[in-house]
Amino acid sequence: MKLFIIFSILLIITQLKSEEDLTIKQINSFGFKGEIHKVETADNYLLTLHRIKPRKFTNSSQVVLLVHGICCTSSEFLSSKRTSLAIFLFENGFDVFLGNVRGNKYSKSHKNLNHENKEFWNFSLHELGIFDLAAFIDFILKFTKNKKLFYIGHSQGATIPLILLSSKPEYNEKIYQLHLSAPAPFMSHFPNVLIKKYGKQAVKTFTKNNLINLTPIIEVLHQNLYKHCSLNQPLYFITCMIVEFLILGDNFTKLEADHETFDKLLTFLSPNVSSTQVLHFFQFIESGKFRQFDYGRKKNLEKYGMIEPPEYDLKKVVTPTYIYCAERDRVVARKDIEHLREILPNVITYKLLKNYNHIDFDIGINARKDVHKDILKAMKMNSKRQS
Ligand SMILES: *[C@@H]1O[C@H](CO)[C@@H](O)[C@H](O)[C@H]1NC(C)=O
Ligand SMILES: *[C@@H]1O[C@H](CO)[C@@H](O)[C@H](O)[C@H]1NC(C)=O
Ligand SMILES: *[C@@H]1O[C@H](CO)[C@@H](O)[C@H](O)[C@H]1NC(C)=O
Numbered sequence: 001m002k003l004f005i006i007f008s009i010l011l012i013i014t015q016l017k018s019e020e021d022l023t024i025k026q027i028n029s030f031g032f033k034g035e036i037h038k039v040e041t042a043d044n045y046l047l048t049l050h051r052i053k054p055r056k057f058t059n060s061s062q063v064v065l066l067v068h069g070i071c072c073t074s075s076e077f078l079s080s081k082r083t084s085l086a087i088f089l090f091e092n093g094f095d096v097f098l099g100n101v102r103g104n105k106y107s108k109s110h111k112n113l114n115h116e117n118k119e120f121w122n123f124s125l126h127e128l129g130i131f132d133l134a135a136f137i138d139f140i141l142k143f144t145k146n147k148k149l150f151y152i153g154h155s156q157g158a159t160i161p162l163i164l165l166s167s168k169p170e171y172n173e174k175i176y177q178l179h180l181s182a183p184a185p186f187m188s189h190f191p192n193v194l195i196k197k198y199g200k201q202a203v204k205t206f207t208k209n210n211l212i213n214l215t216p217i218i219e220v221l222h223q224n225l226y227k228h229c230s231l232n233q234p235l236y237f238i239t240c241m242i243v244e245f246l247i248l249g250d251n252f253t254k255l256e257a258d259h260e261t262f263d264k265l266l267t268f269l270s271p272n273v274s275s276t277q278v279l280h281f282f283q284f285i286e287s288g289k290f291r292q293f294d295y296g297r298k299k300n301l302e303k304y305g306m307i308e309p310p311e312y313d314l315k316k317v318v319t320p321t322y323i324y325c326a327e328r329d330r331v332v333a334r335k336d337i338e339h340l341r342e343i344l345p346n347v348i349t350y351k352l353l354k355n356y357n358h359i360d361f362d363i364g365i366n367a368r369k370d371v372h373k374d375i376l377k378a379m380k381m382n383s384k385r386q387s
């Protein structure tokens with residue numbers, strides 16, 4: 001059954017839509033202009049940083065960097081006028097930058113490596129933290145002549161700053177506040193039993209040249225899948241279940257109430273992801289520890305000089321931190337986020353969002369009222385103190 005499903009998914013003939021910069025189109029659709037900046041990392045990846053073009057030049061405006069979750073892009077923060085965090089912050093006077101980490105559809109260039117190359121995809125979450133985020137932050141501060149910025153991240157985007165700040169604590173000096181929704185450094189209570197059991201096997205099945213290409217699944221989703229959820233179609237049904245449980249949470253009624261949700265979700269998916277990056281999350285689930293990628297005893301000894309990978313020292317993350325936790329999240333368990341809250345040395349607030357699931361921070365109907373306004377308030381209070 002399981003294999004049948006996987007092969008059926010692979011058999012769906014896919015056609016990638018011609019590439020266009022959806023993020024810029026979305027920014028335009030709100031009546032604003034977008035900018036594209038190319039940022040080079042210390043290990044020579046060329047990343048795309050989007051920015052909402054400020055209406056008039058000012059060097060006093062406060063800067064914010066938003067970073068998306070796994071398999072997503074900067075579009076994540078531009079879903080609709082009602083819920084777009086990027087637009088909300090822009091309209092409230094912030095200079096808004098949106099990152100795209102290596103491998104996503106806007107950031108698949110490298111100075112020397114082709115993105116079809118196995119070596120291109122040889123990275124874990126560690127590199128996203130210490131290279132990609134560091135490059136975004138340094139670029140933005142230099143470009144805007146600011147000393148510090150605000151950071152907002154979702155899921156993977158809320159996890160990798162913890163890698164950066166614990167590995168290179170000097171970056172604490174460059175960030176006013178960290179706003180983390182569904183951060184995932186600890187995952188030992190990962191709630192999805194099926195994924196926990198079969199996930200790694202599925203990763204192996206899908207991996208080619210260190211790359212997992214989810215295009216076939218995304219194409220299935222593009223066919224208005226939610227309408228077929230209850231039909232007698234095993235492939236659709238299973239894909240739908242996976243997505244609902246993993247991404248949308250466990251409240252099916254809610255999905256039915258808002259079909260638009262699915263369409264929004266599709267706009268910010270990006271199909272290619274490094275298998276090491278995904279396995280790194282599986283290691284968090286298995287070890288219960290927030291640490292560097294486990295390459296196995298021999299390679300660990302070579303790379304780290306020790307058998308077990310080194311743990312990230314979260315005590316070094318001293319930036320004021322705001323944590324948002326979704327009660328019905330099927331990806332990151334509340335217990336694990338509460339564990340993080342206990343360990344981080346400078347948590348200013350922790351907010352539990354009742355009935356929220358993993359991506360409601362972006363597309364939940366009430367996200368503005370429940371989350372975005374809190375973020376804005378904290379940022380404005382900080383800005384007031386500065387001036
Ligand atoms: C930027 O700010 C500095 C100091 O506040 C001021 O002297 C300078 O004129 C400003 N530059 C621009 C281009 O606004
Ligand atoms: C995903 O990877 C495949 C294989 O390298 C490539 O052909 C395709 O263009 C990539 N798609 C995107 C959107 O990056
Ligand atoms: C991937 O990275 C690991 C660890 O840095 C290294 O040992 C390995 O040789 C690399 N593999 C490829 C294919 O580049």
Ligand SMILES: *[C@@H]1O[C@H](CO)[C@@H](O)[C@H](O)[C@H]1NC(C)=O
Pocket residue numbers: 251252253254257355
């Ligand atoms: C699911 O969401 C709907 C709509 O938001 C809500 O009315 C319902 O109470 C929720 N169901 C559960 C079991 O929480």
